Amino acid sequence: MPSSEKKIEKHRQLRDSIIDSYPAKVGKRRSRHLVVKGEGDEQVEANAKTIPGIITTRGCAFAGCKGVVLGPIKDAVNLVHGPVGCSYYSWLTRRNFARPGESGKNYLQYCVTTDMQEGDIVFGGEKKLMQAIREVKEALDPEAIIVSATCPVGLIGDDIASVAREAEAELGVKVFSANCEGYKGVSQSVGHHIACNALMENVVGSEEPEETTPFDVNIFGEYNIGGDLWNITPLLEKIGYRVLSTYTGDASIHDLARAPRAKLNVLMCHRSINYAAQMFWDRYQLPWLKVNYVGVDETARSLREMARFFEDDGLMARTEEVIAEELERVRSQLDHYRGRLAGRRVMLFVGGSRAHHFQHLCEDLGMEVVLAGYEFAHRDDYEGRQVLSGMSRSSLSKVVQDISYELESGFEPAFSEEELGRKGAALEGSLLDYEGMNAHMKEGALIVDDLNHHETEVLVRELRPDVFCSGIKDKYVVEKMGVPSRQLHSYDYSGPYTGFEGALTFARDMEMAVYTPTTRFMAPPWKKEAPDGDA
């Protein structure tokens, strides 16, 4: 198709001009992170070290571990061992929502830290940490205490795992730790892995559910930002599933412990939680299915694939009923928004899964994705999990231990090998697999990994999207450039964006971005009108 070839060529030129503007060494490195779909070689260099001095949007290991995965556990207190800042800056900043569960406890509004002082750095902070854990137990009495380390802890050699063990023995409450010092790895991504390991080693399998049902599932990689989970769970329940646990939105530590007894893990955010999903598979032969509840068609597809996994006629019938009912409810409004938004162009730069998930929703609305990229993804998030076998373990992955489990002795998996083989064949590409974002992208679209500030500016100026979807660190830049934005981390206080209802909310937010009356006033009248007699 000549038009797509033209687009490929145009975007290649744009990419090359960005690369040429860098000093040679930087340009060479960045060139492997900027790819045009359809140009042939679409290998995306990802999870590489950020270049110092380039303004990246990436966070650190602590942000991924405590900030993303462990932070949303509502009835545990996250005690941050370190100076005050990291705890403060991660204090509910991801808008994870939670309602108190059976224990009535919810500590998400709390920010607890050892607040290390100079003396702790010099003489060691273990005693202070021990005392802090006692205080948390005494003052808040949570269901668990999770200790996360920030940068200095690893350097001064505080043994937080030993302190946690001692404290657990003394206090009779679950205490465990995560060595997620910020300097580890290249982004928040390594922190996800550290958190998954901590959960597997300390929590998972330590409790049994009171009862099980044939359709127990865990939702993996869903953090209930803006209430996203609360759009998903009712749909699943209406169909007949029971959500045994969520990793980790609105999660109780007890639910996480009981999770191995589910029949299926459905996986939203592949990047952050695939480690745990894989370990569940190895340890309990509990398989995972890649789903996406962002987007109308995608939600329907995900529900259908879940039903196909269970191979249950009743479940399949109810799935179709629910989908039909929901579609009926949202159809006319969706048509309205489609009319308002069709053909509008979007850039998506977010996360390690969202830039893929939201493409579907944009397409539901007739919008075109001209650029998509991840902040902290790995190659498999772009190119699919088949690249994993061919990838050598880079030196960077040494910072986190890859735990490999055997099937736990005495554990009875829900399905036999044969059953799982059959299900796997029926759900090829999504059961224990993920095809990655690139496969979905249109010819000529740009794929950019670890987009930095400079590139954002050039790309927005050249491509002039109608909406730029990203996070708070770049949204004000693009807004200053006259392009509307929408945060896909915190949703700018809006959301939830999941499920059928969430699609409408997102559509409304896209509409307000494109049609805000403010744009009419951008040029002052005295600049618009020619002076008298001059026309």
Place this chain on the structure above:
Amino acid sequence: MAGNFVSTTNPCRMCRPLGACLAFRGIEDSMVLLHGSQGCSTYMRRYISSHFREPVDIASSSLSEKSAVYGGAESLKRGVKNVVDRYSPRVLGIATTCLTETIGDDVELIIGELLRDEPALREVEIIPVSTPSYSGGHYNGFHDSCVALISRLAQGGPRGDGVNLFPGFLSPADIRHLKDVMDGFGLSAVIIPDISETLDGGIVDSYRRIPAGGTPLEAVRRTGTAAFSLEFSAATPGRQSAALLLKESFSVPAERLPAPIGISYSDRFFQAVSRRAGRPVPEHFARQRERLLDAMVDAHKYLSGKRAAVYGDPDFVLGLSSFLADVGVVPAVIASGGGGREFISELELACAHLEDPPEILTYTDFGEIARAAAASGVDLLVGTSKGNHIARELQVPLMRAGFPIHDRIGGQRMLHVGYAGAMALLDLLTNTIIAGAQDELGYGYSYM
């Protein structure tokens, strides 16, 4: 750290390098680079943006585990080169973090080596500032940076008629107002740092990577020749005073005042400027004071005897407390995440006329503030967004003021200083209390 606890629950301060990011932002054509792991710069950008709703670019040396063990010199050098290449700043602040302070990187030495190898970088004023996150808070980092700027850049010379004004960490609207005041007195003032445009800019025709505005480099250099310096730092230790440093280095007379929040402190400020300028207070500001008095008479019927818990940065809280006392609200609990000897003694002076002495909490957290506020029985909270949990718990209104305000818009445009600022605060305070009372009425309400 609050009460008998060694741990901190819901802190009332941020870490030291964040203050450096704010202060350098007020210097024209400047950038700041945090020497540490990249999470620091990401978290602080995120946080500063959430209050000011502006782009905030902060570079990082992005240290890895290798550099954490062997030192971050190479990463820092590369970081400096890249940020200069991309942003072409005239001033580059380099603030340390807990990571690089713990490993003991000598930033001065590393930069010295870099400038030897890359002479072109000498065009840029590179200003290292030590901001260990495990000591003090963001307000200290702010003052550290002002002191570093002055010690690095100020030059002596024949005494001129310029004025240095070190406002501390106030809002962009405050800085704009202070400029008007100095202009009104016919003074040629240099405000250091000047965040009035750089952290509260408009939509402009063409986007600038480093926003326009800020104190020009040349103006910072000239501070050594000024007629005098004013500094709003009454609650800050002298060793963190840029005005005192100029006095020691270049004999520039220095006057340290409380931030002019409320009528008492504004009177002190206007008096000081008037005396120094040798001119009466301009009519324009005298009228503002008259209107403020008129408003205080109107408002006292709703305010008298109300009790407040007020919290935030030491210098800012000192001003807010004095303002509350000025308008008849009892600052029953006064709290800061920092606050030393100077903070306490100034507060005691400001509250000497109150029947009930306030409970003053220093180096405290919201856990402790909540207990004190509940025990004291307050009618409202005054401070940052971070008090919203306590306000809900105690079921009292929260009047947002200070940094950060991330659950409302307009924090960067709030005016606190001068008579105009006292007026704005008074209206907000009174309406907060009236709305709280009206919301509680079960039978509706009409005009007042």
